Amino acid sequence: MPGFARKLHKSAAANRSLVCIGLDPDPALMPIPDIAEFNRAIIDATSDLVCAYKPNFPFYEAQGLPGLRALERTVDHVRNVAPDAALIADCKRGDIGSTNAMYARALFDVWGFDAATVNAWGGADSMEPYLEYEDRGVIIWCRSSNPGAAEFQDIPTALQDGERVPLYELMALRAAEWNTRGNVGVVVGSTYPEELGSVRRRCPDMPILVPGIGAQGGDLEASLRQGLDRRAPNLIISSSRGITYASSDPADFAPAARSAAASLRDAIERVLAAEGREW
Secondary structure: OOHHHHHHHHHHHHHOOOEEEEEOOOOOOOOOOOHHHHHHHHHHHHOOOOOEEEEEHHHHHOOHHHHHHHHHHHHHHHHHHOOOOEEEEEEEEOOOHHHHHHHHHHHHHHOOOOEEEEOOOOOHHHHHHHHOOOOOEEEEEEEOOOHHHHHHHOOEEEOOOOOEEEHHHHHHHHHHHHHHHOOEEEEEOOOOHHHHHHHHHHOOOOOEEEOOOOOOOOOHHHHHHHHOOOOOOOEEEEEOHHHHOOOOOOOOHHHHHHHHHHHHHHHHHHHHHHOOOOO
């Protein structure tokens, strides 16, 4: 089992959790002004409840160099207090191969992330610089959670055998074909559980990152039932605002985040138990 998958499965089993917390610091919503301190409090309060943390790059880049320094402190803190948690860079980088080689170097060699979300619009050759990092996860943006996703992602396309499938399903097929090193996953929003089921059928034995739980109104139970894999769950259930902004009170935002993360973990556990799935 490659490095990222092994780390993810180990972390999920240790904490009995499929919860990934998206660290999306928004100054308009944060109860304290310091991004790194805000993230530190969230991480300290939830490290035993999650399988992964997912910093979302634009929220740091929008703050300029201070934001990138806060990201550096955040990554260091996860490494120190939750070393078993998978650390996912949510950046959806994508370009031609030579540019992606620089993105991959930055994300994996410089920042040291365990996995990164990427955009595969450039095709197979553009993905190779990421895929060469066999111990890191390459999580391909497949079906997004936003309402306008269908505008392009649902366009019908023809497979070689003549079967017509939506474009996102073709992307899932290609992701499965590129998974020769066992380090590929996909992103599918929880707001579209039926589509998640279609992707799972195309991508057995691959991790699926499932954003949209919480503030975006994703369907947790349907997403779990549609997305569970044949053996290991292979699901990363991501919630950002629903956990990190569970309270706007500077005095209790971290305990509120812990309560929200625990509630999500327990809700997942109930569905797994009903499905007869064990850790």
